[in-house]
Amino acid sequence: MEIGERLRELRIQRGLTQEELADRCELSKGFISQVERDLASPSIATLKDMLECLGVTLQSFFSDDSNEKVVFAPQDMFEKEDEEAGHKITWLVPDAQKNSMEPILLELAPGGKSPVLPPLESEEFGFVLRGQVTLVAGKRSYTVKKGDSFCLRPSAAHYLENVSARPAAVLWVSTPPSF
Numbered sequence: 199m200e201i202g203e204r205l206r207e208l209r210i211q212r213g214l215t216q217e218e219l220a221d222r223c224e225l226s227k228g229f230i231s232q233v234e235r236d237l238a239s240p241s242i243a244t245l246k247d248m249l250e251c252l253g254v255t256l257q258s259f260f261s262d263d264s265n266e267k268v269v270f271a272p273q274d275m276f277e278k279e280d281e282e283a284g285h286k287i288t289w290l291v292p293d294a295q296k297n298s299m300e301p302i303l304l305e306l307a308p309g310g311k312s313p314v315l316p317p318l319e320s321e322e323f324g325f326v327l328r329g330q331v332t333l334v335a336g337k338r339s340y341t342v343k344k345g346d347s348f349c350l351r352p353s354a355a356h357y358l359e360n361v362s363a364r365p366a367a368v369l370w371v372s373t374p375p376s377f
Contacts, residue, residue, distance in 0.1 A: 201245075202236040203257065207251045209234075222251040267292075277367075283359070284310025287377060300375030304368045306331060306360035314357045315376055322372045324348045324358070329366030331358045 209219050209230075216234070220227045225244070232238035233248075240248060249259050267274075270291060284307040291301055304312055306329070324345045327330040333340045336354025350356070357376070360366045 199235060201232040201239070205248060205252075206234040208254060209311055210229075214252075219248070219251060223247050228335050244354075255337055268292065282306070283313070285312055287312075287353070289377070295323075297375070299371055299373040300377055301369065301371045302377055303327075304358065304370050306358065306366045308363050308365065310360045310366075312358040313377075314355050315352065317352045317354050317356075318376055320352065320372055320374055320376055321354060322348075322356075322376075324368050324370045327363050327367040327369055329360065330362050330370060331366050332361050333358055 209216070212249065214222075216230045217227045219225075220230045220359060221229075223244075225248075229240075234242055246256060249256060258270070274292050276289045276292065277286060282326040286305045288305075290303055291297065306312065323341070326342050326344050328344055330341065330343045333342050333348050333350075333356070335350060335352060335356040342348050343359075358368060360369075
């Protein structure tokens with residue numbers, strides 16, 4: 199791994215100039231430039247300082263995430279069915295709790311209801327793939343049909359309910375994870 203190239207990528211991803219990074223790390227712009235071109239090697243302490251200013255840990259900086267799984271097959275997914283509540287939740291990305299978002303597939307039987315989620319500092323997006331659902335958010339309710347989507351920042355307890363006689367399916371994404 200080229201340390202300089204990786205540092206440069208991180209700096210650019212964060213929208214920083216060499217001078218801005220140098221100011222934050224109390225280093226010279228010239229030194230940052232030399233490190234990025236692999237003409238100079240920072241000490242471990244200096245590298246830790248640079249990474250801290252870039253919001254990265256030493257461990258994640260040196261981890262090889264090229265083996266990180268990107269595509270998930272049905273056998274990778276986790277399902278939980280609640281027959282009493284009339285819903286099945288499929289976590290589409292394993293270990294989504296470590297991510298910024300959590301996509302699930304929510305299937306609602308006729309009369310089925312999702313878990314009631316408390317108001318959180320989050321954003322939620324849903325897309326109805328099949329059927330029709332009622333989004334209940336606090337004292338308000340909305341009808342969401344196949345092909346419709348919803349987006350909310352919940353300030354009250356909320357859930358989805360299938361009041362129709364046909365099954366419904368919703369792709370539901372929450373950031374941060376809440377299921």
